Amino acid sequence: MPELRVCALYPDLMNIYADRGNLLVLERRCRWRGIDFSVTGSGLGDRLDPDVADLFYIGGGQDRDQTLCARDMAEIKRDALHAAAARGAVILAVCGGYQLLGHSYQLGEETLPGVGLVDLITVRSDAPRLIGNAAIEVELEPGAPRVLAGFENHGGRTRLGAGATPLGRLLRGHGNNGEDGHEGVRRGNVIGTYLHGPLLPKNVWFADWLIRAALGLGEPLAPLDDRLEAAAHAEARQAAGV
Amino acid sequence: MTLLAAKVAAARAVGSLARRAGRGGGTSLPGKVLLALEPEAIRELAARLARGSVVISATNGKTTSAAMVASVLARAGVPAVHNRAGANMAGGVASALLTAARPGGGISGELGLFEVDEFWLDRVVPQLEPRGILLGNLFRDQLDRYGELDTIADRWAAVVAGDQAGRAARLVLNADDPLIADLGRDAPSVTYFGVEDPSVAIPEMQHASDSKHCRRCGAAYVYDVVYLGHLGVYRCTSCGAARPAPSVAAERIALDGTSGSSFDLVTASGRSRVELSLPGLYNVYNALGAAALCLSLSIPIDVVVSGLREVQAAFGRAERIAIGEVELQVLLIKNPAGANEILRTLVIEPAELDLLAVLNDRTADGRDVSWVWDADFEMLASRVRRVTCAGTRAGELAVRLKYAGVPPDRLHVVAGVAAALDAALAEAPSGRLYALPTYTALLELRGVLAERGHTVPFWEPAPV
Numbered sequence: 001m002p003e004l005r006v007c008a009l010y011p012d013l014m015n016i017y018a019d020r021g022n023l024l025v026l027e028r029r030c031r032w033r034g035i036d037f038s039v040t041g042s043g044l045g046d047r048l049d050p051d052v053a054d055l056f057y058i059g060g061g062q063d064r065d066q067t068l069c070a071r072d073m074a075e076i077k078r079d080a081l082h083a084a085a086a087r088g089a090v091i092l093a094v095c096g097g098y099q100l101l102g103h104s105y106q107l108g109e110e111t112l113p114g115v116g117l118v119d120l121i122t123v124r125s126d127a128p129r130l131i132g133n134a135a136i137e138v139e140l141e142p143g144a145p146r147v148l149a150g151f152e153n154h155g156g157r158t159r160l161g162a163g164a165t166p167l168g169r170l171l172r173g174h175g176n177n178g179e180d181g182h183e184g185v186r187r188g189n190v191i192g193t194y195l196h197g198p199l200l201p202k203n204v205w206f207a208d209w210l211i212r213a214a215l216g217l218g219e220p221l222a223p224l225d226d227r228l229e230a231a232a233h234a235e236a237r238q239a240a241g242v
Numbered sequence: 243m244t245l246l247a248a249k250v251a252a253a254r255a256v257g258s259l260a261r262r263a264g265r266g267g268g269t270s271l272p273g274k275v276l277l278a279l280e281p282e283a284i285r286e287l288a289a290r291l292a293r294g295s296v297v298i299s300a301t302n303g304k305t306t307s308a309a310m311v312a313s314v315l316a317r318a319g320v321p322a323v324h325n326r327a328g329a330n331m332a333g334g335v336a337s338a339l340l341t342a343a344r345p346g347g348g349i350s351g352e353l354g355l356f357e358v359d360e361f362w363l364d365r366v367v368p369q370l371e372p373r374g375i376l377l378g379n380l381f382r383d384q385l386d387r388y389g390e391l392d393t394i395a396d397r398w399a400a401v402v403a404g405d406q407a408g409r410a411a412r413l414v415l416n417a418d419d420p421l422i423a424d425l426g427r428d429a430p431s432v433t434y435f436g437v438e439d440p441s442v443a444i445p446e447m448q449h450a451s452d453s454k455h456c457r458r459c460g461a462a463y464v465y466d467v468v469y470l471g472h473l474g475v476y477r478c479t480s481c482g483a484a485r486p487a488p489s490v491a492a493e494r495i496a497l498d499g500t501s502g503s504s505f506d507l508v509t510a511s512g513r514s515r516v517e518l519s520l521p522g523l524y525n526v527y528n529a530l531g532a533a534a535l536c537l538s539l540s541i542p543i544d545v546v547v548s549g550l551r552e553v554q555a556a557f558g559r560a561e562r563i564a565i566g567e568v569e570l571q572v573l574l575i576k577n578p579a580g581a582n583e584i585l586r587t588l589v590i591e592p593a594e595l596d597l598l599a600v601l602n603d604r605t606a607d608g609r610d611v612s613w614v615w616d617a618d619f620e621m622l623a624s625r626v627r628r629v630t631c632a633g634t635r636a637g638e639l640a641v642r643l644k645y646a647g648v649p650p651d652r653l654h655v656v657a658g659v660a661a662a663l664d665a666a667l668a669e670a671p672s673g674r675l676y677a678l679p680t681y682t683a684l685l686e687l688r689g690v691l692a693e694r695g696h697t698v699p700f701w702e703p704a705p706v
Contacts, residue, residue: 012454016382016390021615024645062390064460133609151610197612201641228644231637231655239603239634 002215003036007053009077010061010069011041014097017153019059021198022094025207026055033222035211044072050083054214055090058097060196066096067112073100074113081115090189090214091117094199098192099156101185118185118192119161129155134173134195135240136183140209147171148203149236150195158194160185167193172240189213202236204229246286249279250343257337269329273336284332284369287339288354290347291323295354295370296535297411299363299398300378302580303528304330306520306559307378308357310532314549315353318541323351330359335366353539360394364401367411375402376414376535378527380421381471381579382616383608395421395457402429414535416527417488418473424457426486435534436488438508439495442523443467443474444586458483470523471579490534492516492526499590500560500571500676507533507547514547521560522587524580529553558684563696568670572677574684576607578616581678585621588676594627596675598666600659600683601631601639607680611635614642623647628669631655632662633683659686 006026011019023039030037042048061069073081085091091101099105102120105112114121135149148168157177160166166176167184175183176194184193193199200207208221257272276283288295298308308324315322325338335356342351358366360380367375377398382391402413402425413429416422417436426432446468454472455462461480468474477484492505493513504517505526518529529550536546555561558574573588575581588595603611622629623646631640631653640653656662659679666675679687 017610018612018615021612021642021645024615028645062392064392065455068460131609151612153610197610198615201615201645202638225650228637228640228650228653228655232635232641233637235635235637239609 001034001036002217003038004030004055004211004214005053006037006039006055006057007048008039008041009056009058009073009097010043010065012043013065013069014059014061016060016062017095017151017196018198019057019094019196022059022092022200022207023057025198025200025204026211029204029207029221029224030211032224035215042077044068045076048077048080050080050087050089053084053089055092055210056081056084058093058100060095060097063107066100067107067110070100070105070112070114073115078115081117085117085188085190088189088216090210091191092210093192094196095152095154095194098184098194099154099158101190101192102158105156117190118187119164120158120185120192121161122156122158124155125157129153130174130178130194132173133236133240134175134183135171135237135242136168136173136175136195137171138168146205147237147242148193148195148199148206149233149240149242150193150199150202151197152194153196154194158185167191171242197236201229202232204233244347246280246283247345249276249283250340252279253340257340270331270333270337272340273329273338274333276336276340277332282369284336284339284366285371287336287343287349288370290343290349291352291354293320293353294373295356296374296376296539297356297358297363297367297370297372298376298378298531298535299358299360300531301360301381301383301577302583303378303524303531304357305556306525307376307528307532308355309556310529310550310553311355311376311535313553314532314536314541314546315355317549317552318536318545320353320541321351322353322355323349324355325357330357331362332366332369335370361397364397367401372411374414374535374538375411376531377422377425378416378531379419379471379473379579381577382613383577391421399425402426412538414531414538416473416531417486418469418475418527420463420472420476420483420485421457423486424483433490433534433538434486434488435490435530436485436492437469437473437495437523437526437530438488438491438493439505440467442495442497443469456481456483470527470583473527490530490537492530495523495526497521497523497526497587497590500587505529507543509537509543511543514543516547517551518553519551520553520555522583524583525560557688558679563691565667565691565696568667568673568675570667570675570677572679572684572687574681575617575678576681578613578618581614581617582621584678585618589621589625593672593674595622595625596627596666596670596672597622597629598662598675598677598679599629599631599639599643600633600662600677600679600687601635602633602680602683602686603635604682606682611638614639619643619646619648626652627672628666629653630662630666630669632657632659633680659683660690663687663690
């Protein structure tokens with residue numbers, strides 16, 4: 001029986017936007033299909049084994065906690081995350097975690113280091129936070145665009161470098177910086193996004209895509225009865241106005 | 243007529259116009275008008291109160307705590323000027339004062355009792371110059387509206403430390419909430435209250451717990467006992483900060499499901515049994531804070547105890563309404579910590595539960611519904627007979643319950659609060675139905691019940 005092994009980075013600090021909902025959706029949707037599931041945590045000061053998981057997850061946190069995690073991640077976990085990405089593990093970073101995937105996150109006088117997995121920088125703006133329901137169009141498989149809907153709430157403005165590809169095209173909301181119409185970042189199986197709310201319960205098709213990608217499965221997963229999930233997705237899209 | 247009197251009259255006229263025009267929720271409007279005409283109106287009117295003012299704030303329980311203090315004050319024969327349930331920003335405070343103001347510089351009432359929104363505390367306290375400030379708790383709540391918890395804690399710290407008015411007030415603080423207790427560290431005059439009964443502790447910290455790290459040094463707190471969310475008996479092994487010993491404590495707590503609760507109120511002068519018709523440990527905390535505040539006003543303890551016994555639930559705070567053969571109990575849910583306490587109270591009930599759960603995502607609810615994933619709905623997994631889900635995000639709530647382990651065939655999504663209520667009532671053979679609405683859903687539910695001629699207790703919607 002296959003098993004999805006998830007490693008949650010800083011689960012006690014980077015969890016502010018109900019990030020456990022994302023992990024719960026992965027767990028249930030694996031188990032309902034007879035796929036084993038295990039989750040481990042990696043906290044401040046813990047060395048990270050790049051082979052410990054098929055999917056690494058980092059959520060959002062308060063400024064103080066994010067600062068602690070940024071330094072720890074850059075100093076202790078950077079190499080392991082690069083190694084995990086290089087062998088095709090999924091790395092999903094949401095909101096505050098997303099801001100740490102790039103080169104740096106500048107917060108006023110202070111600049112937090114990023115892990116450099118993707119070519120982007122983030123700068124905290126004095127302008128109002130970007131808050132609200134949002135929806136984006138993503139094309140994870142060529143020629144098959146799908147919609148992700150969620151909620152964003154961030155003070156940082158993220159700009160992608162020339163070598164980076166956004167996760168999706170903004171349909172509604174603010175996205176990376178409120179200006180360029182881009183949301184998130186994707187480099188292979190490394191994905192960053194500002195969409196929470198949490199993201200996966202209202203976009204279970206994306207949860208299934210992540211499970212497949214993490215396990216390297218070619219064929220689609222067995223279908224589930226997703227009537228309630230479809231209603232939640234429709235509501236989230238409607239809230240965003242899409 | 244003095245200038246202020248003219249402005250008071252003008253603001254009142256606007257209020258009565260709004261009422262005649264049938265606009266709901268007009269309770270804060272006259273106050274807003276008054277503040278626009280006279281920014282110092284709260285200060286000037288509050289100064290007329292012979293016994294000064296007290297202020298109550300918290301993420302959860304401020305309405306109920308204020309109702310409890312009001313009941314004690316009534317019993318003590320102290321006429322109060324009270325911004326009743328809801329209207330708890332500056333406009334609401336000003337409206338209450340405006341209503342009580344009398345010509346010739348008088349005011350009908352001796353003591354101001356003001357429930358104040360978390361984000362308005364630092365604007366209202368300097369005006370009111372209260373003699374007492376009760377701060378109950380700080381939980382994660384509506385991140386899209388309130389921002390991070392640390393931000394509110396910092397603003398509250400500025401109120402009690404920096405501001406003249408804040409420093410002059412006696413602080414009544416929850417010793418069990420590290421964010422709150424820390425506010426009293428350097429304050430000249432503090433009363434701490436807390437729970438002293440490990441039998442009501444929970445085995446481990448709930449997921450949504452906040453403030454797990456020391457506000458002073460950032461190290462993780464060690465909890466010897468967890469009572470509720472991040473409330474408990476804690477200490478920092480790094481800097482030595484620890485829960486202060488409460489001088490007003492609850493011991494021998496008894497929780498009687500959704501029916502009520504009781505505890506020993508223990509102070510330096512003795513021990514008295516408090517009987518509450520309000521359920522759950524969260525209401526024990528509300529009563530304890532209210533008692534500590536009243537005792538700090540030199541109200542005798544027997545008056546405090548009898549005042550607390552008489553408190554009836556505000557609408558949406560465990561109020562019971564008979565609908566035909568079914569007893570409906572309405573329990574407002576609005577954030578993870580509050581919802582967890584409601585759930586914890588519900589699952590004490592021995593029978594399988596029939597629920598009407600209504601999740602809205604309007605501004606007053608918080609547009610971001612992610613909080614339902616932080617609340618521990620897992621407690622319900624094997625305990626519900628049927629859940630009728632409604633609201634603008636009914637599907638999201640049904641998904642939350644499904645992933646919490648509630649069998650999907652027990653989950654029913656029904657569009658519209660009225661239709662959902664009918665469906666839930668028709669399917670509640672147990673004779674009991676618990677409604678769990680978010681804030682604006684509570685307003686809708688109240689509207690539906692009132693239309694159908696059910697008696698709903700006095701209650702004012704909050705301004706949004």
